[in-house]
Amino acid sequence: MIELDDVSLSYGDVEVLSGVNLTVERGEFVALVGPNGAGKTTLLRTINGILDADSGGVWVDGDPVGELRARELSRQLATVPQDTHVGFAFTAEQVVEMGRTPHRSRLDWSDDADPVDAALARTETEHLRDRNVDDLSGGERQRVLLARALAQEPAALLLDEPTASLDINHQIRVLGLVEELVSEGRAALAAIHDLDLAARFCDRLVLLHEGRIQAAGPPGAVLRDPGLGEAFGTTAAVTRNPVTGTPTVAAVADRPERDVSVHVAGGGESGVVAIRSLWRAGYDVSVGPVPEGDVAASLAGQLDLAAVTAPAFGLPDEETRRWARRLAREAEWVVLTGGPGCDVVADAVDEADQIHASFADGTSVDAERTLRAADARGDGGQLTVVENQAALLTAVEEQLE
Amino acid sequence: MGVATRTAAWSGGLLGLLCVTILASAAHGPVGVELPVVARAALNAVAIPTGVGMVTAGVRIGELTLSVPVPDLTYTHPFSFAVPDTQETIVRDIRLPRILLGAIVGFALSTAGAIMQGFFRNPMADPSIIGVSSGAAVGAVATIAFPLVFPFGLQAAAFVGALLAAFGVYVIATENGRTPVATLLLAGIAIQTFLGAVISYMLLQSGESLEEAILWLMGHLQYSSWGRIEETLPVTLLFFGILLAYARDLNVLLLGEEDAHALGIDVERTKRLLLAGSSVITAAAVAVAGVIGFVGLIVPHMMRLIVGPDHRILLPTSALAGATFLVLADTVARSGPAEVPVGIVTAAVGAPFFLFLLRRREVHAL
Numbered sequence: 001m002i003e004l005d006d007v008s009l010s011y012g013d014v015e016v017l018s019g020v021n022l023t024v025e026r027g028e029f030v031a032l033v034g035p036n037g038a039g040k041t042t043l044l045r046t047i048n049g050i051l052d053a054d055s056g057g058v059w060v061d062g063d064p065v066g067e068l069r070a071r072e073l074s075r076q077l078a079t080v081p082q083d084t085h086v087g088f089a090f091t092a093e094q095v096v097e098m099g100r101t102p103h104r105s106r107l108d109w110s111d112d113a114d115p116v117d118a119a120l121a122r123t124e125t126e127h128l129r130d131r132n133v134d135d136l137s138g139g140e141r142q143r144v145l146l147a148r149a150l151a152q153e154p155a156a157l158l159l160d161e162p163t164a165s166l167d168i169n170h171q172i173r174v175l176g177l178v179e180e181l182v183s184e185g186r187a188a189l190a191a192i193h194d195l196d197l198a199a200r201f202c203d204r205l206v207l208l209h210e211g212r213i214q215a216a217g218p219p220g221a222v223l224r225d226p227g228l229g230e231a232f233g234t235t236a237a238v239t240r241n242p243v244t245g246t247p248t249v250a251a252v253a254d255r256p257e258r259d260v261s262v263h264v265a266g267g268g269e270s271g272v273v274a275i276r277s278l279w280r281a282g283y284d285v286s287v288g289p290v291p292e293g294d295v296a297a298s299l300a301g302q303l304d305l306a307a308v309t310a311p312a313f314g315l316p317d318e319e320t321r322r323w324a325r326r327l328a329r330e331a332e333w334v335v336l337t338g339g340p341g342c343d344v345v346a347d348a349v350d351e352a353d354q355i356h357a358s359f360a361d362g363t364s365v366d367a368e369r370t371l372r373a374a375d376a377r378g379d380g381g382q383l384t385v386v387e388n389q390a391a392l393l394t395a396v397e398e399q400l401e
Numbered sequence: 402m403g404v405a406t407r408t409a410a411w412s413g414g415l416l417g418l419l420c421v422t423i424l425a426s427a428a429h430g431p432v433g434v435e436l437p438v439v440a441r442a443a444l445n446a447v448a449i450p451t452g453v454g455m456v457t458a459g460v461r462i463g464e465l466t467l468s469v470p471v472p473d474l475t476y477t478h479p480f481s482f483a484v485p486d487t488q489e490t491i492v493r494d495i496r497l498p499r500i501l502l503g504a505i506v507g508f509a510l511s512t513a514g515a516i517m518q519g520f521f522r523n524p525m526a527d528p529s530i531i532g533v534s535s536g537a538a539v540g541a542v543a544t545i546a547f548p549l550v551f552p553f554g555l556q557a558a559a560f561v562g563a564l565l566a567a568f569g570v571y572v573i574a575t576e577n578g579r580t581p582v583a584t585l586l587l588a589g590i591a592i593q594t595f596l597g598a599v600i601s602y603m604l605l606q607s608g609e610s611l612e613e614a615i616l617w618l619m620g621h622l623q624y625s626s627w628g629r630i631e632e633t634l635p636v637t638l639l640f641f642g643i644l645l646a647y648a649r650d651l652n653v654l655l656l657g658e659e660d661a662h663a664l665g666i667d668v669e670r671t672k673r674l675l676l677a678g679s680s681v682i683t684a685a686a687v688a689v690a691g692v693i694g695f696v697g698l699i700v701p702h703m704m705r706l707i708v709g710p711d712h713r714i715l716l717p718t719s720a721l722a723g724a725t726f727l728v729l730a731d732t733v734a735r736s737g738p739a740e741v742p743v744g745i746v747t748a749a750v751g752a753p754f755f756l757f758l759l760r761r762r763e764v765h766a767l
Contacts, residue, residue, distance in 0.1 A: 050659050074665030081660055088519070088655050088710035098653050102665035106646055109405040109713060152664070 001026050001156045001187035002047060002077075007056035009046060009211075016042045017211045020056070024189050026155065029182040031198035032191045033222075034208035035232050040191035041082075043208065044158045047189070048079045061155060074102040078149035080159040083138060092136065092144045093129040096120055099151030119150035122177060138165030146174060150181075157181065159190035163197060175201040195236075199223055200246040207231055220247045239302040256282035263287070263331035264296075265324070270337040271296030274392060278335070279303055281393050286331055289316050289324040289341040310341060335392065408714045415721035422725045423504060426732040427496045434488050441482035442492035448476035474631070499625035502633065502689060503731040503743070504724035506622070507696055509637045509686035511723025513679040514697025515704075515716050516644055519651045520675050521582055528683040528697035531589040531676065535596035536566020537687040538618055542600050545614045546607035555617075556629070556688045563684030566592060571676060580672055582658075620693030620744030622731050629689045636685040641720060644678045648712035651675060655710070693744045695751030696723050696730075702758065 002024040009017040016039045024030045032040045045051045047058055049065045058065040061076050078099070096119055100112045120126045123143045133141055142165055149157060157178065163171040171194075179201050182188050192198040198205055199219035207215040207222050209231035215222045222228065223238045228249075235255040241248040262283045264274045267290030275296060279285045287300040288308025300307035308324040310316035316324070324341075328334050428439045456473040459466045484492075513528035521530065529535065540562025543551045551558055570592050574585040600618075607614050616623075650671045653661045658668045683697075700723040701715065708714045727743065730750065734743040 045659070048663055050662055070662050070667050071665035074663060077663075079660075079663035081657075081663075088522070088705070090652075090655070090710050094652075094711060095656070098656065098664055101649065101653050104649075106649060109403070109408070109649075111403045148664075 001028075001061055002189060003057075003059040004043075004047070005057045005059075007043075007046060007053045007058060009042060009051060009053050015211055017046065017053070020208075020211070020213055022206060022213065022216075024156070024187045026185050026187050027182060028204065029179055029188045029190070029202045030204045030206060031202035031219075032189060032206050032208055033193075033195055033198050034214075038208040038231065039211040040208055041160055042211075044079070044160050044189070044191060048077055048158055049073055071102050074152060074154075076154055077156045077158065078152040078154035080142075080146050080149045080157065080162055082160045083141065083145075083165060089132050089134065091130050092125060092133050092147075093120070095133050095144055096125075096147045096151050099148040102152060115151050115153060119147040122150060123147040124173070139167060139170050142166060143170065143174065146177070154186070156187040157189070159188065161191055161193055164193060171197060172201075195223060196241070196246075196248040199248065200241070200244050223247050223249050237303055255280060258282040258284070260284065260333070261286065261331040262333045262335060263328045264335045264337060265289070265328060266337035266341050267291055267294035267296035268337070269295065272299050274335050274337050275299055275303070275305070277393060279305070286327045288327055289320050291341060316341070404711060404713050407708075408717060411708060411714060412717045412721060415718055415725070419504065419721055419725045419728070422728050423497075423500050426500050426728050427492050429732055429736065430491070430496060432488075432491055434492060438484055438488055439492055441480075442484045442489045443497060444480040445478065445482055445484060445489065446493045446497055447480055448478055450474045451477050498627050498630060499622050499731065499735075500728055502625040502630055503622050503727045505630065505633050505637055506686040506690040506693065507700075507723040507725070507727025508641070508720045509633075509682045509723075510693065510697040510727075511700040511719040512637075512641050512644060512716060513683040513686075514723075515701035515712065515719040516651065516675055516679040517697070518701055518705075519655055519712055520672070520679075521586060522655060523586075524702060525698070526586075527694075528679065529593070529687075529692070529694075531570045531585060531680065532566035532592040532596065533563045533680050533683045534687055534692045535593045535600070536569075537563035537684060538600050538692055539566070539596050539603075541617050541688075541691070542603045542607070542614045545610045545617060546603050548610075556632070560684050560688040563687055564680060566596060567676070567680035567684070571673075579669060582672075585676075616742060617691045619742035620691035620747075621734075621742035622690055623740070625689075633685050633689050637682055640678045640682040640685075641716075644675065644682070645713075645716050647671060647674060647678075648716050651712045652710075691742075691744065693727070693747055695747045695755075696727055699751045699755055700726055702755070706758070 002022070004020050004022040007017055007020040008015065020043060022030075022043075032043060034040055042051065046053050047060070047065065049058075049068070049070065052066060060068070060073060063072075063076075065073060093116065096116050097112065099119065100115060104112060117126075120129060123146050125140065125143050125147050128136060128140055128144060133144060136144065142162065146159075146162065159178065162174055162178070166174060175197060178188050178190065182203075190198075190202070192202070195205075202219065204217060205215075205219050205222040206213055207225065207227055209227065214227035214231050215225035220238070223236065224247075229235050232251060234251045237250045238247050239250065240246070258281070260283055262278050263286045264271060264278065265288065266274075271287070271290060272295050275285055275287060276299065285300075285303075286306040287296060288306075289310040290296045290300070290307065291312045292309045293312050294309075297307060297309050306327060308320055308327060310320045424436060424439050424443060427443060428434050428436045434442075452475045454473045454475065455470045457468050458471045459468055510528050513533075514526070517526040517528055517530050518524055520526070537559040540551075540558035540560070541555050543562075544553065544555045544558040553561075570585065570588045571580065573592070574580050574588040576584075604611060604614055650661075650666050653664050653666050654668070654671060654675075656664070661671075662668050686693075701719040704715055704719045704722050708718050727747070730746040731743045733750075734741050734746045
């Protein structure tokens with residue numbers, strides 16, 4: 001439906017799009033993601049014919065955009081702009097009615113109420129019908145603009161940050177509506193800032209960075225792509241949203257690179273706190289053993305860490321123990337969290353120094369298991385006990401020197 | 402209620418108001434004429450064109466007289482009521498031409514004002530914003546001050562000057578086939594300033610014709626005739642029709658040029674057409690009546706507050722209300738002990754009214 005072949009575009013000397021290839025088929029909802037200034041809006045403006053590409057071609061439904069008249073193009077393709085100040089006190093209904101422009105002859109002033117009513121109904125903006133658009137909230141106006149695009153009855157939709165000014169309820173309603181429109185056989189391409197929303201609603205993500213497509217494909221793959229961190233200039237951790245089951249991304253500002261490995265033994269909340277704080281501080285973290293299905297186990301999976309898991313109930317078998325001990329020996333530091341599984345490693349580690357973390361800030365520590373772990377070590381002198389995240393990090397740092 | 406119905410209802414009402422205003426104005430003057438007599442005389446003056454022929458007419462350019470063929474309309478007069486001769490002459494030959502010309506000028510200026518305010522998305526825009534009036538003034542003052550150098554006739558010179566100025570502003574503001582509205586606005590201001598200097602200089606050099614030139618600049622309807630109506634009315638109606646056909650496009654253009662493009666409007670073409678149409682319609686009015694200010698600013702404003710921003714209703718209602726407003730203003734202008742140019746009346750009445758709107762924050766909504 002929408003096809004871009006090797007599209008490049010410069011503003012003066014600045015190349016804003018270079019060699020962009022992209023196809024959006026009917027029945028497909030594609031998100032354009034990328035940092036500010038990546039060229040997302042420019043790309044949309046190239047597709048709807050406001051900008052002309054310096055080289056390469058743009059086709060909508062098989063027709064080259066540059067050769068289509070605005071009227072013909074607007075019957076195929078509707079654009080929902082980011083936010084528009086309308087001015088001159090048009091009502092929401094009048095604005096939606098303007099969506100009918102491509103279908104009406106210039107002198108035909110008769111009412112064209114059905115498509116307008118339908119568009120208002122689908123976007124849940126019927127109650128705003130007689131309000132002045134400029135008096136609406138940003139979110140309401142955004143939905144009216146979507147209704148205007150629906151009134152165009154297009155085969156393809158371009159949306160520029162359709163959810164930017166919406167509350168969380170309307171974000172999912174609007175994107176849900178677009179999803180529904182797409183399932184009726186339309187194509188949709190949306191610039192979306194929010195990676196989680198993009199991953200949740202779109203079939204494919206296209207990551208744009210400095211005018212180039214850095215990665216493209218299913219949401220999970222694009223979010224895990226190393227290009228993502230590079231594009232946004234930050235480290236991203238991808239997890240799976242427990243409610244929606246779709247990938248979600250957490251940006252971690254400036255995670256330093258430290259070439260030091262730390263093994264965290266023991267699961268539960270204390271394990272999670274230790275893993276999270278060490279990983280964010282930039283250490284190379286390995287984990288285990290932790291019980292299968294434990295929160296620490298799933299965090300290790302999401303952060304893509306080396307981890308050993310044991311069955312949730314019962315003792316870890318010999319192989320698990322061996323593996324966990326090996327990880328612990330390879331690490332320069334071992335943190336015993338006192339969580340389930342920590343004793344397995346504690347009694348086996350001779351070479352690595354140990355830190356025992358017991359977290360006062362909201363996590364429970366099994367005192368007995370901690371004691372056992374310390375006893376098993378038989379050498380209390382090298383065991384440092386810390387009580388919170390900050391102390392843990394300080395302890396690791398101090399002992400590194 | 403549909404747009405077409407609303408437009409028809411509003412236009413019908415305002416047209417009725419205009420007719421009543423015209424008759425009342427024609428009854429008003431130093432010689433009293435009863436309203437029924439005015440009505441009969443006005444009906445007698447109704448002429449329906451029934452045919453077009455070509456006749457040769459002498460067009461004088463300075464000392465030369467050229468014979469050129471011009472179209473000649475033949476009319477039939479459907480009514481012939483008995484009206485006393487003197488009163489019929491007063492109404493038909495003196496008052497009606499002036500009143501009708503005033504109506505046409507008001508109609509044209511308000512149309513152009515409504516278009517320009519929409520086009521520039523700016524409630525302060527008026528018909529002369531892209532230099533049309535200044536251009537007309539240069540043509541007119543040049544003809545008045547230096548009749549030997551510019552022997553083309555005042556009306557023609559003003560008309561041509563107006564279009565040249567507008568076209569000049571358009572060309573200056575256009576780059577790569579695109580005419581950004583902001584550039585157009587600034588170019589218009591610059592050209593107006595420049596032409597203002599030219600006019601001032603010519604006024605200094607104009608000697609005895611200074612008074613006539615100033616009178617023209619203030620805008621007046623003293624030299625009205627049926628001939629001028631014949632020249633102005635067809636141009637006004639033709640371009641009004643074209644502009645009205647683009648009323649819906651202008652609505653969409655108000656959403657912004659990118660949105661308009663996305664809604665299927667050929668933006669640059671539509672802008673050219675709107676600019677050309679409103680420039681010609683303004684030029685036609687200014688050429689016969691001089692620079693009458695404030696009509697094109699205030700009337701579209703007022704009507705927008707009443708009928709809303711949809712140009713399909715706004716354009717015809719503004720035009721008719723503008724016609725009525727100018728007829729009233731000119732009636733006031735010729736009622737005093739000494740006649741004043743109608744431009745003074747429109748500005749004197751218009752400015753306080755505008756401030757009133759401003760204080761009521763109505764303008765804020767635009």
